[in-house]
Amino acid sequence: MELRLPRVSTRRQKGRRATLWLLLLSAPMLIFLVWPLVALVTRIPLSLLIENLSNLEVIQAIRLSLTTTALSTSTALLFGTPLAYLLARRDFRGRASIDTLIDLPMVLPPSVAGIALLIAFGRRGWLGAALNDLGLSLAFTTAAVVMAQIFVAAPFYIKAAIAGFAGVDRDLEKAAAIDGANAWQIFRHITAPLARSALFGGAVMTWARALGEFGATIIFAGNFPGRTQTMPLAIYIGLELELSVALTLSAILLATSFLVLFVVKRLLHQQLSAI
Amino acid sequence: MRRLLGKMGVLLALSAVVLGCAPVAPAFQNSxxxxxxxxxxxxxxxxxxxxxxxxxxxxxxxxxxxxxxxxxxxxxxxxxxxxxxxxxxxxxxxxxxxxxxxxxxxxxxxxxxxxxxxxxxxxNRLVVVTPSDNPAGLTELQGLATPGVKIVFAAKEVPVGQYSLDFLEKAGASESLGADFKAAVMANLVSYEQNVRAVLAKVALGEADAGIVYRSDVTASEQGAVSQIEIPDNLNTIANxxxxxxxxxxxxxxxxxxxxxxxxxxxxxxxxxxxxxxxxx
Missing domain, CATH: 3.40.190.10 (Periplasmic binding protein-like II)
Structure with a gap:
């Protein structure tokens, strides 16, 4: 009989084996998430993609998506920042309710958001009827597209900004106040720069969500090439007849989103490690 | 710790973006x-x-x-x-x-x-529908050409959308409505909806002044919300x-x-x- 010594693994071997197991367990989810995207991109030949890029409806959809998301993201920044600051810095009755209310547009099915906007701002809506009397009609306009995007996407920025402002060391602000800085100067030179990575990340999330916005837009703004037909709408409508147009737009949407998210994450990473 | 929370907030927002991006699937009544x-x-x-x-x-x-x-x-x-x-x-x-x-x-x-x-x-045949309170005061087809009337069609990818465009084509060639009719109506179009039910909904809600749907779509539930204007046989597309x-x-x-x-x-x-x-x- 042979005497066997118990096998002793070094810590390093153990670590490597654990990594291997982890990789194996991660693979199904990773493949599931990536596979459809790869299938989508590889389905359309490059020549057809380039040819479709000169299609007027494709160009109009891309242009409209870029202008409306730029508008909705900047509006979210302009009006979302004070709201986020208020919620991060002031404690008042109803604060928790407001915080939860802001979560709602992120959780709602986009079609519900579209119906809600239509009920509020449509021609027979509470505010819409009054606007209509003034000769202002919002439904079926580009303004309606921007409003739909702000409604569903702004909360992403606001939530990130709240977290960012809450993470700024109050002692630094107090020190600046002692040195005679006013509230705006403190915000401008201390709070905002320290929270910048959260603000920046939140703004990009809002932009990305606005770019993909579909359900609220098609219900509230309708679908008209050049006026309200953004890329996701053109993809959905195009799917019935011109699959290659839908595929082209999907590929562009995918590539743009990937690039922007990738670049922003790298920037964020650098900033976070620099602090 | 605070910074970690901040990071987590960004991550949470990121994962929520992925969840929220999915476009709504068309609703089919399956069985x-x-x-x-x-x-x-x-x-x-x-x-x-x-x-x-x-x-x-x-x-x-x-x-x-x-x-x-x-x-x-x-x-x-x-x-x-x-x-x-x-x-x-x-x-x-x-x-x-x-x-x-x-x-x-x-x-x-x-x-x-x-x-x-x-x-x-x-x-099945096409009909023009207007909201029952008829804000644009439409009573006949000619009214669709009045500037400023808001009209919705189904997208041309859907059969009824193509039939609606066929109607304009025939109307443009007819003596009763004339060649200008088609261009004037096209200028009034504000949306190509994804299906016929969406056209009906936009009209029933009063957002659009008029739309074209199948007559069978104007079922009892919508009859109170919309009024119909008939399209004569020679301009209509009769679906089989x-x-x-x-x-x-x-x-x-x-x-x-x-x-x-x-x-x-x-x-x-x-x-x-x-x-x-x-x-x-």
Whole structure:
């Protein structure tokens, strides 16, 4: 009989084996998430993609998506920042309710958001009827597209900004106040720069969500090439007849989103490690 | 710790973005059972029918089951193109009722339906709908050309959207409305909706001043919310609805009996109630 010594693994071997197991367990989810995207991109030949890029409806959809998301993201920044600051810095009755209310547009099915906007701002809506009397009609306009995007996407920025402002060391602000800085100067030179990575990340999330916005837009703004037909709408409508147009737009949407998210994450990473 | 929370906030927002991006799927009513729970030993008949037939077929189905005890009907209501694809892929179906000849042809080409098995059982026609309070004061087709009237069509990718454009084409060539009519109406279009129900909804909500839908879409529930303006036959596109028993059905005789019920006076009368034009006309 042979005497066997118990096998002793070094810590390093153990670590490597654990990594291997982890990789194996991660693979199904990773493949599931990536596979459809790869299938989508590889389905359309490059020549057809380039040819479709000169299609007027494709160009109009891309242009409209870029202008409306730029508008909705900047509006979210302009009006979302004070709201986020208020919620991060002031404690008042109803604060928790407001915080939860802001979560709602992120959780709602986009079609519900579209119906809600239509009920509020449509021609027979509470505010819409009054606007209509003034000769202002919002439904079926580009303004309606921007409003739909702000409604569903702004909360992403606001939530990130709240977290960012809450993470700024109050002692630094107090020190600046002692040195005679006013509230705006403190915000401008201390709070905002320290929270910048959260603000920046939140703004990009809002932009990305606005770019993909579909359900609220098609219900509230309708679908008209050049006026309200953004890329996701053109993809959905195009799917019935011109699959290659839908595929082209999907590929562009995918590539743009990937690039922007990738670049922003790298920037964020650098900033976070620099602090 | 605070910084970690900040990071987590960004991460949370990121994951929520992914969740929130999914566009809403088109809503299809996939199945409805007219017969309730299957009685022991009951024969099951699966009917594939165009979504626009939902209400009419459910009612005719009840009549059929009353005449054929021990039969259970399972309905699969969806877009005709989707149904034809499903039949081509081998879905278990005993009867197929399509909203146009094209999709019936697709099913015939799959080899599961014989060419001479199909019968036209109903027609559908286009109507102009306006909100019942009619903010633009439309009473005749000519009014659609008035500048500033907000009109919605279905997208041209959907059959009814193409029919709507065909109507403009015919109207432009007609003497009564004239060549300017088409251009003027096109200038008034504010949206190409994804399906006919969406057109009806935008009009019923009063967001649009007018839209074009199938007459059978203006069912009892919407009749209070919208008014109709008829489109004369020479400008209208009359949609044909064909029906056929699926040739490989294990209950072919019963499937044919269902087709006969649809074509019989009782079936035709129910279809008329739901706004369809009977096959004999």
């Amino acid at each position: 409805a059972s007219a017969g309730g729970d299957a009685a022991a030993g009951a024969t099951t008949l699966t009917i594939f029918a165009a979504a626009s037939l939902t209400d009419a077929f459910n009612e005719i189905g009840a009549v059929f089951v009353a005449d054929h005890p021990n039969t259970e009907l399972i309905f699969n209501f969806a877009g005709s193109n989707q149904l034809a694809t499903q039949i081509g892929e081998g879905a278990p179906a005993d009867v197929f009722a399509s909203a146009n000849l094209k999709q019936m042809q697709v099913a015939i080409e799959s080899g599961r339906i014989l060419t001479d098995a199909q019968r036209i059982f109903a027609h 609805y064909p029906i056929a028993a699926v040739n490989d059905s294990p209950n072919l005789a019963l499937a044919q009996a269902f087709v006969d019920t649809i074509l019989a006076p009782a079936g035709q009368q129910i279809l008329t109630q739901y706004g369809f034009v009977p096959a004999s006309q």
